Amino acid sequence: MGDGPRASVKRTLRLAAPVQARVTAVWSSRTPEVLAAEIVEDLQAALEEFAAIAETLQQARGEGPTAEAAPVVD
Numbered sequence: 001m002g003d004g005p006r007a008s009v010k011r012t013l014r015l016a017a018p019v020q021a022r023v024t025a026v027w028s029s030r031t032p033e034v035l036a037a038e039i040v041e042d043l044q045a046a047l048e049e050f051a052a053i054a055e056t057l058q059q060a061r062g063e064g065p066t067a068e069a070a071p072v073v074d
Contacts, residue, residue, distance in 0.1 A: 030038070
């Protein structure tokens with residue numbers, strides 16, 4: 001598979017099930033404060049991945065700050 005936008009999206013979607021299992025396991029063994037902190041960390045990591053995907057898609061469409069350097073995919 002290439003490094004294009006679809007590769008990033010598929011990689012992100014594969015992370016969904018393990019994250020859900022981790023949250024379930026953590027829920028039963030952590031205090032509410034620790035659980036909340038871990039959920040925040042997971043959500044921040046997911047947000048960073050979505051931001052990277054959005055940037056890749058913008059560059060592919062010829063938009064965004066580094067669009068000039070990125071090749072346009074037809």
